[in-house]
Amino acid sequence: MSEDTRQDNRRNDERVDLAEIKTKLDYISKELDDIYEKLEKNYVTQDQFALVRTMAWGLMSATGLALMAAILGFFIKKPV
Numbered sequence: 001m002s003e004d005t006r007q008d009n010r011r012n013d014e015r016v017d018l019a020e021i022k023t024k025l026d027y028i029s030k031e032l033d034d035i036y037e038k039l040e041k042n043y044v045t046q047d048q049f050a051l052v053r054t055m056a057w058g059l060m061s062a063t064g065l066a067l068m069a070a071i072l073g074f075f076i077k078k079p080v
Contacts, residue, residue: 044052
């Protein structure tokens, strides 16, 4: 093979490699766009979750306090 043929083959290989890289980058870009869209639509932020977390802790605290009061009320009875 001549030097020109080798250079042409190398250039063709580089073009193919660049085309593959471009295709893969386009695919990755589309996947990232899908991920960002899902994050915006389906997930809550820390600020939005803080209210829910506070409400859950409050509900659990009230339930625990009521349970403790019921247990203490069962064991500590007023004399009749």
